[in-house]
Amino acid sequence: MSERKHIKVTYSTLASPDPLLHEYFDESVVEAKAGFGKTFPMYINGEERTASQTFEKRSPVDLDLVMGYFQKGTAEDVNDAVATAKAAFLAWSGRPWQERVAIMRKAADLISERLFHMGAVMSLEIGKNRLEALGDVEETADLIRYNCDAIEQNDNFSRPLLSESDKHHNRSVLKPYGVWAVISPFNFPGALAGGPAGAALVAGNCVVLKPATDTPYTAWLLTECFRDAGVPAGVFNFVTGGGRSVGQTLVDHPDVAGVTFTGSYDVGMHILRTFAQGRYPRPVIAEMGGKNPTIISKKADIDKAAMGVMRSAFGLQGQKCSACSRVYVHNDVKDEFMTKLVDLTSQINVGDPTVKDNWMGPVANMGAYEDYKEFVADLHANGDVVFGGKILEELGNGYFVAPTIVDNLPLDHRLWKQEMFLPIVTVTGYEDMDKAMKMANDVEYGLTAGFFSEDDDEVQWWLDNIEAGVLYVNRSSGATTGAWPGYQSFGGWKGSGSTGKAAGSFYYVQQYMKEQSQTIVG
Structure with a gap:
């Protein structure tokens, strides 16, 4: 197949796509269906992992269409993913931030390059029309790029503070937390998995992603993009399974330093309350729906x-x-x-x-x-x-x-x-x-x-x-x-959000980092 022209799809351009878009998408649907029915792994410490049981993913478009089989992860898998992320944290966070940005920009570019395949899979996995699906994939890439821009434009959030004299050197720096859990929803399986994961990673955290059981396929394709971009082993991990088993184990784990959750108000409030039972306060970025x-x-x-x-x-x-x-x-x-x-x-x-x-x-x-x-x-x-x-x-x-x-x-x-x-x-x-x-x-x-x-x-x-x-x-x-990154911030008030800080705007990526004041005299 000849190389495809890149076509950018946003939610505000859904009515006027390039004519080639439909040709590319139709081809990609055929290609995607040809690959259905396989068994897909989890991804822990840079290695593919299987569990003793799997669950099947059928398309809501056609319940006879088995898209694939995915691992029914266990608490042991979660514990291993958290442990390997914790072990990888020192090297990843200690790496020059410019290198992290370069790797994440490569991941965003791979997502854009794989736009049509990922869009076709997403359309069949969750029932999005072609333009909504392609928009979701492109938004994922743009969220990652937007957070890379924020790190670059702010010199990784290292800024001078006032000094008492020429001998005092005061500085504010932001540093990553450690292991970050991302629990993503079914409705935006690209943007609301890759966006938070990308923010956590570029900030220097290591990530364990647990997608909704309705959308493991899109999350696996996202995992491949992070892997192929050169995210080191252990820095990004992918586990699949139920919310009560895999998801709750992540939230309960004492070595998880922060959580991003998108989903219902009831589940989000449960996570906030559960996470607060730890040894000390830890950040929860929760987006919990709307009316x-x-x-x-x-x-x-x-x-x-x-x-x-x-x-x-x-x-x-x-x-x-x-x-x-x-x-x-x-x-x-x-x-x-x-x-x-x-x-x-x-x-x-x-x-x-x-x-x-x-x-x-x-x-x-x-x-x-x-x-x-x-x-x-x-x-x-x-x-x-x-x-x-x-x-x-x-x-x-x-x-x-x-x-x-x-x-x-x-x-x-x-x-x-x-x-x-x-x-x-x-x-x-x-x-x-x-x-x-x-x-x-x-x-x-x-x-x-x-x-x-x-x-x-x-x-x-x-x-x-x-x-x-x-x-x-x-x-x-x-x-x-x-909403689109950089054009509209996206975050809720009251029961719709836990932090008052919105994605795709000026204050988001900083939530994945904690502030440290440094004073040097001499």
Whole structure:
């Protein structure tokens, strides 16, 4: 095969890709399927490792499609991974930071070079459409590059402090912690595994990555990129298995110096509380979901609002922590908005996400499929399901469901506040904007939020009062979704995040390091 032209895909360019993109992706799907059914190892101390048991990964697109077999790791595997990471820490952290940056930049370049293969696997592994999958892979590389940039631009965060005299030399330096655990989610199996792992590594930590059991394949491909870039043995380790066994063992391990977790509020809070039981405080970077609102003013451009909500509510089947799940629209424009939203949603093609014309794929797993059925039964009983609200068995042997719009759901109903993580959006009208703001803020989450208005004073009022970490105004490409490293920081307030520091911005990589003050007299 001839060498492929590099095509960069971001979430804001999803509508205008290079024509060659589709040709490359289609070829890669065929190539990826030809390699399915193999058994994949864990990776500990630079060596492939197998366990006594494996688990199979079937595609949610076609439950007859076995993508591969992965190791059911044990506590012993976790203990070995942590021990080898601890042993490798001194050499890795003591290496000149420029060398760490060079290795991580090579890893990012390999991810970009392998864009289409990784994207094809991801699409079949979790049900992302081709452009969302390719965007996830490219974001992984850009997150790594962004953190490399931060280390370079700040001279590895070594800075002079004030000095009492010419004989006093005071300095602040940041140093890595040690062994860092990354527990990554299924919905962004590249960016939310490789981004935190890359930050930890370039800062000088050694990493043990434990991916979601739904997405071990993408994590293995990421592992290959780190390995092939020259990350030394023991510095990066990859373990697979269940959350209660492998994940909990990592969190409980006394030699794990820090944890990055992305997932549900309940699991994130459990990790925070468990990790706090150690001998001394250790950092936990947790991103724990959202119940993201969009407020639409009577002064909004309704075409922008409808498009933005549709894309944010139903992209990746609503399985984004940033998905728009609640809409508050002024009563004067509600009918117009609902008509346009239903019309746009009716044009969504649901099906095999590797097919170019399909924008929505299946939900991730049986648990999500069953949750959808439970939620829509409740919504049919208590609100008006104006679109969707059904499973799509006719699409084949996968977890296909319809994008769902709900009106007139009582405001005290639990699903105004509970994260569903599914393609379901609830809509209500309002008369008073202050009351709409109060409803928008009245949840335990605070990740993303959207606003539509053509009035500058209203925009500023909204920016001053909304309680969330990532804000978008008049964004038709995604009312509450679509952050990209360096363009939008991504981190949550309240129950959506544990540190108040966001990825892809000025303060992220420093969280993987601790400060030391150095004074030399002489």
